[in-house]
Every structure is written in structure tokens, then in C-alpha cells.
Amino acid sequence: MSISAILFDLDGTLTDPKLGITRCIQYALSELGYKPPDADELLWCIGPPIQESFSQLLNTSENRLLEEAIALYRLRYSTIGLFENYLYPQIIDILQKIRLAGYQTFVATSKPHIYAKQIIEYFDLSVLFDAVYGSELDGTRTVKSELIKHILITENLAPSTVVMVGDRLHDIIGAKLNHVTAIGVTYGYGTEEELKIHGADLIAHSPEEINKLLVHD
CATH class of the missing domain: 1.10.150.240 (Putative phosphatase; domain 2)
Structure with missing residues (x-):
């Protein structure tokens, strides 16, 4: 890839x-x-x-x-x-490794971006992301496919060079509708079956497995 x-x-x-x-x-x-x-x-x-x-x-x-x-x-x-929220173990470490490997990183959440930015700042993750994208309070871009399309256009990213990482079917469907590679994670709130049924290209059972799929020595 x-x-x-x-x-x-x-x-x-x-x-x-x-x-x-x-x-x-x-x-x-x-x-x-x-x-x-x-x-x-x-x-x-x-x-x-x-x-x-x-x-x-x-x-x-x-x-x-x-x-x-x-x-x-x-x-x-x-x-x-x-x-009332906490970081999954290894998240900071794997984000640092992914950044060191030269990847651009973005948050893509259907949560309103004003809340997403506060959460990212609360956990001191801002330096590990190029930008935080979310929906508007009026419901604009709550659909993941619309949000991903917006990010691709705004950041001038070619779909073939992008990976979406998420734990629910909405992440996978949104990625597939935009011709983006999808990594489904099973440590969140979606099952491996849910992720595979909706077309996940790869599965990660832990944050460290995301890193192994993306960063090669």
C-alpha cells in the first residue's frame, strides 16, 4: 500500500x-x-x-x-x-510511531468537532494530529461517508493513499464508499463479524496491531 x-x-x-x-x-x-x-x-x-x-x-x-x-x-x-472518557492503552505510543514513519494523521468522527477537539486537547493529543474533523451541531457530516469525502477534498488527499481506522460498520462503509482502505479494530464497540461483513480490508485486535499493519521496519 x-x-x-x-x-x-x-x-x-x-x-x-x-x-x-x-x-x-x-x-x-x-x-x-x-x-x-x-x-x-x-x-x-x-x-x-x-x-x-x-x-x-x-x-x-x-x-x-x-x-x-x-x-x-x-x-x-x-x-x-x-x-468521562479514557485513552485505550498504547494509543499515544502507536500514534507517535505512525507520525515518525511519516504519515499524516487526522481524527474523523461523527461527533461534533467542537467536542472532538476538546477531547483531543484534554488528552494532549493535538501534536499527534494534523487536524480534527467531525460533524456540525446541526447534523451536517454526521454520516461517515460524507465526513470522509469532506476530509479528502479539504486536505487534497487521493483515496488510494488513505486508510480509515475505526471500530464500527459506519467507519467501514464510509471508507468503502470513498474507495479508501479500511482497518477495523475489534477492541472498541464493533465485532469482527460486523467489520468484515461491511468490507474491512484488515482487522486489528489491539492498537499495536494497527501500528504493525502500517509501519514496517
């Missing part, structure tokens, strides 16, 4: 956001008068755009209710939830 740039998903790939995301969903549902599921029953919500998750949780496509749920979620997430 003549790869020069790596796009990294955030939740479930660089960090484990379980605590923050599940607590914020539970808070929003409680405020709306619903009995929220236990945290372990909400793990499927980590990865997809939050509107999709609330649409399924509330069994509705009514915009007003979904907007209210998202506003409540963000009320807690923007001040508390985004910091």
Missing part, C-alpha cells in the same frame, strides 16, 4: 467513551420521562450519530422530540460527559 494519510475514528478507536455517552443518554431519557436502560444495554449507541440512537431508543422520527433529546444529551455531555 502506498499510504500517506491515516484517518482515525475517535470513540471506540482512540478513546473509550462508555461512561460519558451512556450516562448522558440516561440523563436525557430520564429528563424526558423515560426509564433509561442500563449502561451495558446502551453500548450499541457508541459509534452511530446520536440522532440515530435516540430515534431507535424513543422509537420515533419526530424531529421535535429528537431535538429535545439531543439538547438534553449535550447539556450534560458538553460539561461533564466528554471528560
